[in-house]
Each structure stands twice: as C-alpha cells, then as structure tokens.
Amino acid sequence: xxxxxxxxxxxxxxxxxxxxxxxxxxxxxxxxxxxxxxxxxxxxxxxxxxxxxxxxxxxxxxxxxxxxxxxxxxxxxxxxxxxxxxxxxxxxxxxxxxxxxxxxxxxxxxxxxxxxxxxxxxxxxxxxxxxxxxxxxxxxxxxxxxxxxxxxxxxxxxxxxxxxxxxxxxxxxxxxxxxxxxxxxxxxxxxxxxxxxxxxxxxxxxxxxxxxxxxxxxxxxxxxxxxxxxxxxxxxxxxxxxxxxxxxxxxxxxxxxxxxxxxxxxxxxxxxxxxxxxxxxxx
Amino acid sequence: xxxxxxxxxxxxxxxxxxxxxxxxxxxxxxxxxxxxxxxxxxxxxxxxxxxxxxxxxxxxxxxxxxxxxxxxxxxxxxxxxxxxxxxxxxxxxxxxxxxxxxxxxxxxxxxxxxxxxxxxxxxxxxxxxxxxxxxxxxxxxxxxxxxxxxxxxxxxxxxxxxxxxxxxxxxxxxxxxxxxxxxxxxxxxxxxxxxxxxxxxxxxxxxxxxxxxxxxxxxxxxxxxxxxxxxxxxxxxxxxxxxxxxxxxxxxxxxxxxxxxxxxxxxxxxxxxxxxxxxxxxxxxxxxxxxxxxxxxxxxxxxxxxxxxxxxxxxxxxxxxxxxx
Numbered sequence: 136x137x138x139x140x141x142x143x144x145x146x147x148x149x150x151x152x153x154x155x156x157x158x159x160x161x162x163x164x165x166x167x168x169x170x171x172x173x174x175x176x177x178x179x180x181x182x183x184x185x186x187x188x189x190x191x192x193x194x195x196x197x198x199x200x201x202x203x204x205x206x207x208x209x210x211x212x213x214x215x216x217x218x219x220x221x222x223x224x225x226x227x228x229x230x231x232x233x234x235x236x237x238x239x240x241x242x243x244x245x246x247x248x249x250x251x252x253x254x255x256x257x258x259x260x261x262x263x264x265x266x267x268x269x270x271x272x273x274x275x276x277x278x279x280x281x282x283x284x285x286x287x288x289x290x291x292x293x294x295x296x297x298x299x300x301x302x303x304x305x306x307x308x309x310x311x312x313x314x315x316x317x318x319x320x321x322x323x324x325x326x327x328x329x330x331x332x333x334x335x336x337x338x339x340x341x342x343x344x345x346x347x348x349x350x351x352x353x354x355x356x357x358x359x360x361x362x363x364x365x366x367x368x369x370x371x372x373x374x375x376x377x378x379x380x381x382x383x384x385x386x387x388x389x390x391x392x393x394x395x396x397x398x399x400x401x402x403x404x405x406x407x408x409x410x411x412x413x414x415x416x417x418x
Numbered sequence: 419x420x421x422x423x424x425x426x427x428x429x430x431x432x433x434x435x436x437x438x439x440x441x442x443x444x445x446x447x448x449x450x451x452x453x454x455x456x457x458x459x460x461x462x463x464x465x466x467x468x469x470x471x472x473x474x475x476x477x478x479x480x481x482x483x484x485x486x487x488x489x490x491x492x493x494x495x496x497x498x499x500x501x502x503x504x505x506x507x508x509x510x511x512x513x514x515x516x517x518x519x520x521x522x523x524x525x526x527x528x529x530x531x532x533x534x535x536x537x538x539x540x541x542x543x544x545x546x547x548x549x550x551x552x553x554x555x556x557x558x559x560x561x562x563x564x565x566x567x568x569x570x571x572x573x574x575x576x577x578x579x580x581x582x583x584x585x586x587x588x589x590x591x592x593x594x595x596x597x598x599x600x601x602x603x604x605x606x607x608x609x610x611x612x613x614x615x616x617x618x619x620x621x622x623x624x625x626x627x628x629x630x631x632x633x634x635x636x637x638x639x640x641x642x643x644x645x646x647x648x649x650x651x652x653x654x655x656x657x658x659x660x661x662x663x664x665x666x667x668x669x670x671x672x673x674x675x676x677x678x679x680x681x682x683x684x685x686x687x688x689x690x691x692x693x694x695x696x697x698x699x700x701x702x703x704x705x706x707x708x709x710x711x712x713x714x715x716x717x718x719x720x721x722x723x724x725x726x727x728x729x730x731x732x733x734x735x736x737x738x739x740x741x742x743x
Contacts, residue, residue: 147636151535157527158536158544164605165551168562173501175565179617220458228457241459250659250727251469251720252666256692258716259469259698262476282469285462315451343555346668347711348691350701370557382728385565392558403553 167394175386176393180224189356189372192381199276199391201358202372204341205273206398208344211350212277217284218334224285225292225330230318242293249286257347265351273359273366276352277378280341287340291333295326329408335390335406343399345370370393467649472721475715479707494679494695496704501711503718509596509689510719513671514664514684517607522657524604525611532612533619534627534641552609552614564600568593568674571601576686591686594676599691602670605686607660614659614734618652619645621738624643652737659729662723670691692719 184200190197224241232238260279265271299322307317323330345368353365354375369391376388480488484501491502527549528645532541579587581598587597626644635643646653676688676700696712696719703709 143636143639147638150638150641152528154531154535157524158531158547161528161551161608162547165547167566168554171562171566172558206604213434213513223455223458224462231455232459234717238459239461240567242730245462246731247724248462248466249729250662250666250723252668252693252723254668254696255473255716255720256469256668258476258696258713259472261700262472282465289459289462298670300706309690312449313445316447320452323459339553341554343557345555345557346697349697353701370555370669373561374557374673377557377564388561392498392561393553396558399553399555400550403550404737406590 137207143216150340172389172393172396175389176391178194179386179390180393184387185394188358189387192384197387199367199369199372199387199394202367202391203394205352205355205359205368206342206370208273208366209280209348210338212332212362213274213280213284213341214338214400215335216281216307218280218288221285221288221337222292222330222334226296226318226323228289228293229296230322242290245286245289249283249290252346253283253344254346254349257351258346258351260351266399268355268363270363271351271353271365273352273362273364276348276366276368277362279347279351280344283341283344283347284337287337291336292326292330295329295333296322298329299325332406332410335402335409339399339402339406342402343370343384343395349374369398435623437722448459449662457566473713473717473720477710477717480710480714483707486712488708489712489718492494492679492681496708496711499705499707499716501707503692503715504693505533505681506690506692506715507718508681509675510665510692510693512685513596513599513603513675513689513691514661516597516665517660518601518657518661520601521608521611521660525608525656525660526610526653529612529616529619530641533616534645535637547611548609552613552725553603556606556667556669557673559602559606559670563598563670563674567602571595571598579686586685588684588686592688593638594674594688595686596682596689599671599675599686599689602674603664603667604728606670607664610660610663611656613651614656615653618649618737620654621652621741622648623741648741649737651733655730655733655737658726658733661725662730665723665726666719668697670695692716693722 183196184198185198185203187196187198188201189199224245228238228242232241233320256279260275260282264275264278266277303321303325306315308314309319312321348368348371352368352371354371355365355367359366373388373395376384376391379385379388480501487500488503490504491500492504493500493502493503495501528544532544536544570593572591576587576589576591576593576595576597580589580591619668622645626648627640630640630644671691672694675691675694677694678688678697679688679690680687682689693714696716700709700712703712
C-alpha cells in the first residue's frame with residue numbers, strides 16, 4: 136500500500152515540524168515581554184529613579200529607592216529563616232536519609248510544600264506574626280518568603296550533596312576523620328558551588344514574589360526604619376503602580392519591572408556561572 | 419591512649435563516664451551532628467503541620483458562621499457578612515483548565531523537540547528560553563498582561579472568537595476576562611510542563627527507541643510507541659503539577675481577570691479567582707469575619723493544590739523510578 140506509506144511519512148514530517156513550531160511559539164510571549172518591558176521602562180531608568188523616594192501623583196521625579204532597599208531587606212530576613220533549615224535538612228536527607236521512612240516523608244513533604252500557593256503562605260505569616268504584633272512588618276514578609284525558600288533549598292542541597300562521589304567520603308574515613316567532620320569539611324566543600332547555585336536560584340525566585348508580601352510587609356512611601364515596620368518592595372510597588380489610574384505611575388511601574396527583571400535574571404545568571412558539578416570538580 | 423572503639427560505642431560504658439569525657443569520645447560528634455540535621459529535617463514536617471493548622475484556626479469563625487453554605491452558595495458580600503466561595507472556585511478552576519488546554523500540547527511538543535528531535539546545538543538555547551520564562555516574576559507577567567495582552571485580546575482575538583458564534587464566547591469584551599487569565603496562565607505554566615515531561619522522557623531507556631527504530635518506525639512513530647506510551651503516567655503527573663501551579667498563581671491572574679465575583683458561562687466576562695480575591699481584599703478586609711472568610715478560601719485553595727500535588731508527585735516518581743530498576 137503506497138498510500139499508507141505516504142501517509143506515514145507525511146504524518147511524521149508534520150508532527151516533527153509541529154514540535155519545532157511549538158518551541159518557536161514559546162519564544163513569542165518571551166520576546167514580546169522582554170522587549171516591551173525594556174521599551175517602556177528604559178527611558179525613565181536613571182540615577183534619580185534608583186536613589187529617590189516615591190513622589191505623590193503630579194510631582195515630577197520620584198523613584199523606587201526605598202522599594203529596592205526593601206526587597207534587599209526582605210531577601211536577607213528570608214535567607215536567615217530559610218537557608219539554615221533548608222541546607223541542614225538537605226544534608227540530613229542526602230547523608231543519613233538514603234532508606235528510611237522519616238527521610239522519605241520529609242522529602243515528600245518538602246516537594247508538596249513547594250507546591251503550596253505563595254498567597255497561602257502569606258496568610259499564614261499574617262496570622263502568626265502580623266496579627267499578634269498588630270502591624271505589618273518586613274519581619275513578617277521575610278518570614279513568609281523564608282518559608283517558601285525552605286523546600287526549594289532542601290531539595291537542591293540534597294541533590295547536589297548526593298552528587299559527591301562516595302569514594303571521597305571513604306578516603307576521608309580511612310584517614311581516621313570522623314563522619315561529621317568528613318561531611319562538613321570534605322563533602323560540603325566539594326558541593327559548595329552547587330549549594331551556592333541552589334541558594335541563588337531560590338533567592339531569585341523569592342525576590343520576584345508579590346502575593347505573600349501584600350499583607351505582610353505591605354508597602355511604605357518612606358525609608359524603612361527597621362524590620363518592624365511596613366516595608367516597600369519592588370514587586371508590591373510595581374503592582375500598586377500598575378493598577379493605579381495615573382499615567383506617570385504606570386510609567387514608573389514599567390521601570391520598576393525592568394529593574395526587577397534585571398535583578399532576577401542577573402541572580403539567575405550568576406547562579407548558572409557558579410555551578411560546577413561536584414563530580415567534575417574532582418577530576 | 420584513647421579508649422577502644424567497642425567500649426566507646428556501647429551505651430552502657432558511656433553512661434558510666436562523666437560528661438566531659440563523653441564529649442571527647444569517638445562517635446559523639448557524629449551522633450550529635452546527625453541529631454541536629456535530623457531536627458532541621460523535622461522542622462519541615464513541623465512547618466507543613468503549622469501551615470495547615472494556622473489556616474484552619476484562622477478560618478474557624480467563618481466555618482462556624484457559614485457552615486456548608488460557604489461551599490455551595492455564590493453570595494459574596496462582606497458588608498452583610500455573607501460569604502460563599504462558588505464564584506472564586508469556578509474562576510480558579512476554569513482559568514486553570516483553560517491554561518492546561520493551551521499549554522499541554524505546546525509543552526509536550528517542546529520537550530519532545532528537546533529530547534528526541536532537535537540537533538544537539540539547538541537544545542541548550544531552547545531550554546534556556548523556557549527556563550527564562552520560568553524566572554520572570556509573576557507581577558511582570560501581570561503588567562504585560564494589563565497593558566499588552568489584554569488590549570491585544572480585546573482588539574484582535576476576542577472579535578474572532580465572538581464571530582465563531584460559540585455560546586462560551588459572547589461579546590462585548592473588555593479584554594479583562596477569564597479567557598485572558600487562562601492565556602496568561604498557560605504561558606506561565608509552560609516551563610513546568612516542559613521541564614517535568616522532559617525529565618520523564620529522558621528517563622525512558624534508549625533501548626526502547628532503538629527497538630522501535632529497528633522495526634522501521636518513523637521518528638513520530640518512535641515517539642508515540644517508545645517514548646510517549648511508557649511515560650503516560652509521568653506526563654499526567656507533569657500536567658497535574660502544572661495545574662497545581664496554575665491554581666495558586668495570584669498576581670498575573672488578579673491583574674487580568676477583571677475581579678468580578680460572578681459565575682458566568684461566557685469566558686469573555688470578567689471573573690474572579692480564589693487567589694485573586696485574597697490578594698484584593700485581605701489587607702483592607704472590613705472585619706474579623708471577612709479575614710476569616712478569606713483564610714477559609716486559602717484553606718480551600720491549599721487543600722485542592724495539596725491533593726493535586728501529592729497525586730502528581732506519586733505519578734512522576736512512579737514513572738521515573740520504573741526505568742531506574
């Protein structure tokens with residue numbers, strides 16, 4: 136049946152082309168988004184924008200300096216909460232949790248926790264911190280973001296530490312080094328860059344979060360005086376300006392989005408640069 | 419001379435030693451270190467429990483006031499203290515399924531292209547492109563959605579859909595609609611579907627593909643028989659994980675869905691979602707019961723995503739580990 140053979144060949148060609156087109160199609164929103172943010176945001180991006188406080192509607196100038204500082208503060212607080220727990224739990228899973236039920240349940244819970252919507256984490260931080268303390272604060276926002284960091288860093292640390300070949304652990308034990316010293320000064324050191332990559336990726340992810348900050352860190356038009364005050368962040372500021380009816384604020388939202396994008400993509404890029412496979416480091 | 423290992427490792431002999439000597443024993447540091455890391459691992463379980471418990475506690479006032487009518491009525495009026503979640507659940511589910519409908523064929527196409535078809539040189543750039551899509555913050559998607567996607571839909575896409583005469587597309591449209599929310603969500607979940615289905619496809623052993631090729635199968639037939647078929651369950655898992663992400667996505671949806679709590683069969687009508695009502699109303703809630711109602715919506719949202727995630731992870735694990743044996 137020559138017809139059937141042609142059909143087969145045609146179907147094959149069509150499907151292969153369609154798969155390629157799917158990849159091409161995915162580029163359209165990406166290119167459109169990046170180009171538009173750059174196009175709309177670039178003309179206001181100057182020193183004033185990066186170093187001055189927001190101005191009321193109608194007053195020229197104004198920037199997002201406090202929001203940039205706020206984002207940095209929030210990331211720092213989140214790192215203090217999220218990184219120790221994430222990294223140590225990751226070490227436990229890879230070094231002691233090969234085959235036990237507790238480790239299995241921790242691993243599974245971490246995977247499931249990373250799927251919890253970020254806005255829900257926001258409600259939890261609101262109930263646990265904002266409500267008892269009676270005010271919005273960078274602390275509450277940072278804790279919400281830190282909660283989100285924990286499952287991500289746990290799983291990446293575990294994967295990376297697992298990649299360290301078993302032979303170097305054995306070499307260290309054979310020299311009479313105890314297990315915990317081996318983990319700290321041999322295994323972790325080998326996996327250092329990988330862990331750092333995971334940490335940076337999780338920072339990039341939480342720096343772009345808005346939802347959990349809306350009612351934890353809230354917003355602020357002035358310089359923050361401490362972690363116990365409402366704090367502006369780039370993301371919340373972009374959101375507030377984007378849904379405002381004022382042309383000037385909408386313009387600033389684009390510039391804010393541009394700064395945010397540069398920040399997030401730069402952290403992502405740095406993370407990729409740092410990454411070295413622990414297995415290859417030993418060769 | 420230090421004590422022999424056997425003695426130091428047996429608990430009895432150790433208890434007899436004073437504390438300062440025990441600290442110097444071989445193995446003490448090991449056990450301490452293990453316990454410390456185990457404690458931090460336990461914190462993850464604790465955190466999960468804390469999240470669930472806190473949400474439940476926060477929603478008690480609303481559960482007591484509204485009872486089951488919270489789940490089966492659609493009246494949302496904070497001033498009269500009437501809370502029904504139906505419009506939000508409807509908006510969330512419809513927009514997420516729309517997103518899946520659009521993103522699944524594209525996502526699978528891309529990951530097949532990456533694992534099976536593309537020349538080696540093209541794989542890296544395409545994978546980079548998809549990863550960048552995943553790295554863009556959702557508020558930036560939302561901004562792009564308000565000012566570019568929504569007007570584009572209103573002017574170019576929606577009129578065509580309205581002309582098609584289908585009852586689910588009725589004009590006039592403002593661009594801010596359930597449908598636009600679905601489109602923006604589909605772009606956002608594309609990386610999830612691509613990354614996970616790619617992982618699943620890569621787990622399929624090469625011998626499967628070689629056997630199919632040896633029987634004279636074309637590339638597409640090889641994909642169908644030797645790649646897609648054995649990873650069916652894993653694909654389902656990838657789709658479900660993406661669905662989980664779509665359900666919980668907040669900012670982009672809030673900015674394009676129109677924020678109107680109504681159940682409407684018309685996809686071009688403005689709507690509302692569970693995450694967007696929390697984002698919109700939480701910080702300016704009119705009273706304790708309003709906050710509690712929003713927390714209950716959060717609880718509902720978490721329960722749905724939790725069940726979905728648990729099943730999805732089990733499915734992905736089942737397929738990827740099947741080939742590792």
